Amino acid sequence: MAAMTATILHTRGLSRSFGGVRAVDNVDFDLEEGEIRAIIGPNGAGKTSFVSLICGRIASDSGEVWLDGRDISRLPAHQRVRLGIGYTFQITSIFPNLTLLENVALAVQSQARTNSFLNLSSRRLNDSAHEALVRVGLGERSGELAGNLAYGHQRLLEVAMGLALKPRVLILDEPTQGLSESETQGFIILIRQIAATTTILLIEHNMDVVMALAEKITVMDQGRVLAEGTPAAIRANANVQRAYLGEQP
Amino acid sequence: MKVRLLPSPQSLLLHLAVIAALLAANWLLPEYHRGVVSRVLVLAVFAMGYNLTFGYGGLLSLGHAMFFAAGLYGAGLTIYHLDWSIWPAFGAGIGAGLLLGLVVGALALRTSGVAFMIVTLMFSQVFYLTTLYFTTYTRGEEGLILQQEVRSLEFAGATFDLSDPSTRYLAGLALFSLVLLFTLFIIRSGYGRALIAIRENDERMRMLGFNVFANRLVALAISGMICAAAGAAYAVLFGYVGSTLASTQYSILPLLWVLLGGAATTLGPLLGTLVMFYVIDIASSHTTAHLLVVGLVLIFLVLFFRRGILGTVRARWLPWLP
Amino acid sequence: MGFGPYLLLATLEGLVTAAVLSLMALGLSLVFGVMRVVNVAHGEFFMLGAVLAWYFSSLVAGDPALGFLLALALSPLVVALIAWLSDRLVLSRLKYEPEATIVATIGLLYIIQQLALTYYGADSRPVEAPFTWRIQLPWFGYSGYKLAVIGASILLVGLTALLMMRSRIGLIMRATQYDSETAQAFGIPVRRVYSAVFALGAALAAIAAVLVVPIRQAHYLMGQEPLLLSFIVVIIGGLGSLRGTVVAAVLIGLSDGIISMFFSPTLAKMLATLLVALVLVFRPQGLFGTAAR
Numbered sequence: 001m002a003a004m005t006a007t008i009l010h011t012r013g014l015s016r017s018f019g020g021v022r023a024v025d026n027v028d029f030d031l032e033e034g035e036i037r038a039i040i041g042p043n044g045a046g047k048t049s050f051v052s053l054i055c056g057r058i059a060s061d062s063g064e065v066w067l068d069g070r071d072i073s074r075l076p077a078h079q080r081v082r083l084g085i086g087y088t089f090q091i092t093s094i095f096p097n098l099t100l101l102e103n104v105a106l107a108v109q110s111q112a113r114t115n116s117f118l119n120l121s122s123r124r125l126n127d128s129a130h131e132a133l134v135r136v137g138l139g140e141r142s143g144e145l146a147g148n149l150a151y152g153h154q155r156l157l158e159v160a161m162g163l164a165l166k167p168r169v170l171i172l173d174e175p176t177q178g179l180s181e182s183e184t185q186g187f188i189i190l191i192r193q194i195a196a197t198t199t200i201l202l203i204e205h206n207m208d209v210v211m212a213l214a215e216k217i218t219v220m221d222q223g224r225v226l227a228e229g230t231p232a233a234i235r236a237n238a239n240v241q242r243a244y245l246g247e248q249p
Numbered sequence: 250m251k252v253r254l255l256p257s258p259q260s261l262l263l264h265l266a267v268i269a270a271l272l273a274a275n276w277l278l279p280e281y282h283r284g285v286v287s288r289v290l291v292l293a294v295f296a297m298g299y300n301l302t303f304g305y306g307g308l309l310s311l312g313h314a315m316f317f318a319a320g321l322y323g324a325g326l327t328i329y330h331l332d333w334s335i336w337p338a339f340g341a342g343i344g345a346g347l348l349l350g351l352v353v354g355a356l357a358l359r360t361s362g363v364a365f366m367i368v369t370l371m372f373s374q375v376f377y378l379t380t381l382y383f384t385t386y387t388r389g390e391e392g393l394i395l396q397q398e399v400r401s402l403e404f405a406g407a408t409f410d411l412s413d414p415s416t417r418y419l420a421g422l423a424l425f426s427l428v429l430l431f432t433l434f435i436i437r438s439g440y441g442r443a444l445i446a447i448r449e450n451d452e453r454m455r456m457l458g459f460n461v462f463a464n465r466l467v468a469l470a471i472s473g474m475i476c477a478a479a480g481a482a483y484a485v486l487f488g489y490v491g492s493t494l495a496s497t498q499y500s501i502l503p504l505l506w507v508l509l510g511g512a513a514t515t516l517g518p519l520l521g522t523l524v525m526f527y528v529i530d531i532a533s534s535h536t537t538a539h540l541l542v543v544g545l546v547l548i549f550l551v552l553f554f555r556r557g558i559l560g561t562v563r564a565r566w567l568p569w570l571p
Numbered sequence: 572m573g574f575g576p577y578l579l580l581a582t583l584e585g586l587v588t589a590a591v592l593s594l595m596a597l598g599l600s601l602v603f604g605v606m607r608v609v610n611v612a613h614g615e616f617f618m619l620g621a622v623l624a625w626y627f628s629s630l631v632a633g634d635p636a637l638g639f640l641l642a643l644a645l646s647p648l649v650v651a652l653i654a655w656l657s658d659r660l661v662l663s664r665l666k667y668e669p670e671a672t673i674v675a676t677i678g679l680l681y682i683i684q685q686l687a688l689t690y691y692g693a694d695s696r697p698v699e700a701p702f703t704w705r706i707q708l709p710w711f712g713y714s715g716y717k718l719a720v721i722g723a724s725i726l727l728v729g730l731t732a733l734l735m736m737r738s739r740i741g742l743i744m745r746a747t748q749y750d751s752e753t754a755q756a757f758g759i760p761v762r763r764v765y766s767a768v769f770a771l772g773a774a775l776a777a778i779a780a781v782l783v784v785p786i787r788q789a790h791y792l793m794g795q796e797p798l799l800l801s802f803i804v805v806i807i808g809g810l811g812s813l814r815g816t817v818v819a820a821v822l823i824g825l826s827d828g829i830i831s832m833f834f835s836p837t838l839a840k841m842l843a844t845l846l847v848a849l850v851l852v853f854r855p856q857g858l859f860g861t862a863a864r
Contacts, residue, residue, distance in 0.1 A: 081458035093453045105252045106446055109439045110458035122254045309670050356852050363609055363669045364851050371848035378841040501677055538689050544681030551671045
């Protein structure tokens with residue numbers, strides 16, 4: 001198997017309906033190791049539902065999800081996370097009463113599989129947590145309460161928690177929503193750095209971010225994959241323009 | 250500011266000081282009050298077990314009487330009917346609590362919130378009715394009385410008479426201290442941190458790779474064991490094993506004690522139990538209806554004093570208080 | 572007496588139980604349905620209704636019908652007032668937060684029960700039925716009053732259903748139940764609706780109690796068992812579903828009489844409670860309800 005084109009994650013026939021509406025409709029999807037993939041599409045296209053099916057937050061009606069040659073379709077979410085699917089929430093979801101370090105330490109603890117009582121050295125916990133905070137640029141503020149952070153920094157903390165899981169695939173659900181222009185630029189740089197070690201699956205509305213980051217784009221519409229290809233190819237795709245890009249102001 | 254997986258030195262010192270003070274109280278307290286406090290110590294263990302799931306785990310159970318009663322009957326029945334000695338009987342009580350915690354947890358944890366409250370209430374009611382149904386063995390509300398001669402404890406080569414007031418107090422204190430320190434250590438451990446974080450946001454923890462169900466189940470099993478230990482201790486220290494102690498009221502009391510002392514504080518259960526005992530003691534001289542006091546205090550707590558005594562102290566003055 | 576008549580008698584007794592239970596469970600279900608409040612003190616409203624019925628009927632000498640009618644008029648009213656006050660003073664201040672509300676109603680339970688013990692005492696006291704005629708069936712005579720209870724219950728359940736389905740007040744209640752925030756935005760006084768529903772629920776329990784005291788005596792602990800049965804009914808019928816509640820009440824009422832012929836009452840209660848707990852675990856929408864919201 002050539003390392004350059006190894007598929008790390010794929011889905012086959014993945015479907016889910018909500019009250020008769022097919023939110024995700026028979027999706028075949030392949031993600032290659034090391035790539036940055038963006039999923040775009042109009043509101044209600046099923047993007048968040050689709051990644052939720054991948055990470056197991058919601059159960060699928062039918063279809064399969066494979067991670068690195070292993071069928072994970074039947075596994076509960078927490079096991080998928082342990083196997084290497086990291087997920088960051090669209091709505092910032094941190095523990096406001098804990099310090100930054102304690103927030104990230106939870107993720108480290110999970111990754112170290114030490115859900116147990118004693119089997120974790122306090123030093124390793126702190127080092128790993130601190131390292132993740134440094135990577136997102138919050139290393140100096142590790143002792144602050146997460147609830148006191150500005151919104152943009154909370155988003156970074158969320159990413160640090162994702163990183164501390166040491167995921168094979170990191171799913172970022174609209175990470176730049178609500179960020180200022182300069183914060184967004186910083187975020188782009190950060191994600192490029194992360195991509196050196198992790199495959200990235202990105203849901204994003206901001207087309208500048210998508211074009212700056214994505215090596216390949218998957219366009220979803222009404223629960224289906226409408227098109228897939230390089231940014232240039234997607235830009236040129238007439239269907240996509242009609243369904244999606246045309247609606248953009 | 251590192252993340253510590255062990256209690257801080259100051260909190261450890263505080264807890265050891267509390268234990269030391271309680272030890273000294275054995276010789277300082279007048280007879281009547283020593284009797285009250287020895288009962289409080291055992292019931293505070295019950296409250297600490299309750300606090301683990303309610304305070305730290307955020308699981309509001311209305312059925313913990315069944316765990317207390319599992320220990321009570323696990324020890325009481327084996328002593329009364331099978332002539333077991335204290336240690337194995339105590340073990341039987343704790344084992345019963347663990348088993349019940351696992352079974353009830355496996356079922357009840359499929360629900361949450363209000364449904365969890367009602368399901369636990371009903372399971373506990375089933376347990377209570379079971380003790381009434383097998384009245385041939387349990388003598389129902391009248392209960393079994395364990396005589397002085399079966400309540401002697403072999404320990405370190407010596408024999409202790411558990412019906413002796415001083416021995417009883419010290420035995421209660423020993424169990425209390427053990428559970429207190431255990432609680433202190435567990436809430437600072439990785440497991441305890443995860444349990445508390447799950448209380449705050451279970452979906453986030455799931456997506457950090459934690460098995461929320463298993464984590465809560467462990468909490469309920471440990472809680473069941475601690476409550477059962479309190480029940481078993483109650484049986485051997487006070488010699489009464491009856492259905493009254495399995496009734497719904499004994500599911501509400503630990504909730505009351507913990508709310509009053511401060512949920513999710515290590516020393517809150519002791520403080521709440523102690524205060525409530527004396528409040529009822531004082532009220533009893535004015536009215537026979539002590540449940541009236543329980544009802545009023547419950548409503549007062551949920552309306553105006555949700556954090557409880559130590560929860561308020563922590564929020565206002567001592568943020569390091571565990 | 573052959574098996575047929577025996578079964579008829581058991582069915583009639585079961586229907587009486589079902590009639591009382593329907594009213595009581597309807598109150599519980601209404602409160603849960605509209606307010607999402609699990610009222611653990613519901614059994615005490617029932618007990619209070621019975622104790623007050625005894626008190627009011629004892630005020631009137633002479634024809635027992637007069638005393639009974641006075642009790643039927645006043646007892647639910649007083650209980651409704653107490654419930655209304657409890658809602659204003661406690662529940663509304665808790666913002667109906669589910670867990671705190673349950674704890675508060677447990678407190679309420681103890682307070683009411685202990686006050687009844689203090690002022691009413693630990694005795695059981697009867698209330699005379701308003702009339703004593705019996706229907707003579709070929710096999711046995713049967714109390715006309717019990718039949719009247721069944722009739723009254725059908726009437727009251729029907730009226731409540733009509734109130735909920737047809738009247739403006741019912742519409743307001745259902746709108747509040749469906750989405751209290753939107754209802755508030757549309758100018759529905761949600762807080763007053765809640766207080767009214769809580770009072771109505773308690774009044775239904777009290778009416779059930781007044782109807783029952785000529786059959787069973789008033790006692791300060793009498794609220795416990797009906798509370799358990801109502802919980803069973805409401806859970807099996809599907810939380811907050813009116814139709815499911817009535818169907819389940821009839822089912823439980825009928826089977827209660829029949830089951831207790833075969834099992835000891837304690838064992839019957841044990842099994843029923845266990846069964847209902849398992850229904851909540853595995854089928855939280857109830858046996859008759861559709862998927863929960």
